[in-house]
Amino acid sequence: MGSDLKEEAIKRAKVLMVGAGGIGCELLKTLALSGFQDVHIIDMDTIEVSNLNRQFLFRQSHVGQSKAKVARDAVLKFMPHINITPYHANVKDPGFNVDFFKQFNVVLNGLDNLDARRHVNRLCLAAEVPLIESGTTGFLGQVTVHIKGRTECYECQPKPTPKTYPVCTITSTPSKVDFVRELRELFERFKKILKFVHCIVWAKDLLFAKLFGDKKQENDLFVSAGDGSDSEKPTNIFERGSDEDHEQYGRKIYDHVFGYNIEVALANEETWKSRRRPNPIFLKDVLPERLILQNGNLEKNFLTEDLPLSAMSSVGLSNPQDVWSLADNSRVFLEALRLFFGRREKEIGNLTFDKDDQLAVEFVTSAANIRASSFGISLHSLFDAKGIAGNIVHAVATTNAIIAGLIVIEAIKVLQADFQNCRMTYCLEHPARKMLLMPVEPFEANKSCYVCSEVLVELPAPVSSGTMLTVEDLQQELSCHINIKHREEFDEDKEPDKMVLLGWTAREKESQVVSNGNSTSAAVPAAAEATMKSEEAEVNAEISGTKRKLSEISEATENQEASQILPRADADNFKNSQELEDDDDDLVVLDNYPETSKKQRLH
């Protein structure tokens, strides 16, 4: 295709970019430099200091301002004659409806979460606008092309399950059995510190959760002797007595989890036959009494009202990249406990670990290090521990730039209707077949995709009078119950379709119900969409916007009552959605590696 035609296609194009973060900044710059003239950008966020290392359109002075607006201004400085329209808004806002999407020739995603990606996917399907989707994680990245009727949609294939750590094996010992498979991707990066990862997970998911989270949760931090005897297992060790001060309480917890529990575990000789035996650690052996007491006095010297509570600064440690000694870790541990119970008491019982919570990170780092010490595993800095605890894979600006370039290349093909040459491209960390950028032909749509397939797939049981159909859209948290009732006669004037919809109620403001998952925020009114194409039937559809937890839904799915029939696509949807509960999913299908994938390609 001639370069004039290409230029023309670029100039005429009206492009929507969603997300002005790591990928988005690079993308806007590349679009502008490639000659695009009319770009709209939606981003709901404001600029944070942590964005500045890779979102090069932003500067320190922009912190707190709208990403979309600042990105526009930054690009207009070097390309003043193009039209850039920023929206400081959530792409899920109702204003961004099908009609809004219809005005664009192509939509480009630079998002960081599944929820928004799925939403844009559905709008693009409804508006019949091609979507170019992207994601990066560290050195890995991908760009995929989704065109209704030509390729799969973003939701045609299940996404990989977020990685979880097998807590059951963590309670007793930081072994690495079973771990490698679960953490295949992380393994490359954290090879040398795998055992420490176990300590972090123990500190975060067991100890932190036990002390500061929901007290009722099942969380066994009592290591039993494993000989079947119901050894003298203290039942309320984690409860702070009313006359117990924070200092005493901290020491009790320390000695229990690092000393007593290890002693109990050691009693089970079987466990240690092929493993290195850990050392119980009691506080008196690590910190002389004088030092423990001194601990609490330091606070007023180091803490001011403006700074976040910090146990490390309170005990005089300043560099998060230093590896602290066992004694220092013990001091941080006690101080963090003391600060939590003394200064953040109201939150106790409701806390979940948050990598941006300084005190929580300090607590988890110190606890993991003390445990690591006990098991002869090397200790790590707070910086490393935070990365592991927060599952942080550091963003790489170059990957974002490469991916942005690939998005523009695919966008230009789409704009020229050069669909044959569209490719999904994977940016790899290590060369495969001597390539770092792996192009793959787009896959064709999954016929039973509940989002893009045109018709409902076969139902697992016949629908007849008395059947109750439950259709759920987890994305929009909607549920629709349809009671099918057979009727022989219809009023030809009033019921020409030979079916009636009765008694539906919409309880939520923006309720919509969708028959085959082709849902968007601008979906047609619920009743019309809930129509069953079943002749001579009376349909009672009740639309309820009741929110249900995914766990409840999966239970319901497992124990499906006879009267509840789920279309197969929805049953799949349940499973997938449950797997995808965790939002962050920047890399979508790298598990379906190009050469190993069984998906059918387009020819």
Ligand SMILES: Nc1ncnc2c1ncn2[C@@H]1O[C@H](COP(=O)(O)OP(=O)(O)OP(=O)(O)O)[C@@H](O)[C@H]1O
């Ligand atoms: N629903 C949404 N509507 C509009 N913009 C969104 C939506 N969801 C995510 N975004 C935007 O997508 C961008 C994704 O960028 P990126 O992955 O670089 O994340 P970040 O928030 O900038 O950085 P980090 O998460 O690493 O701190 C963000 O700017 C975010 O505001």
Ligand SMILES: [Zn+2]
């Ligand atoms: Zn699909």
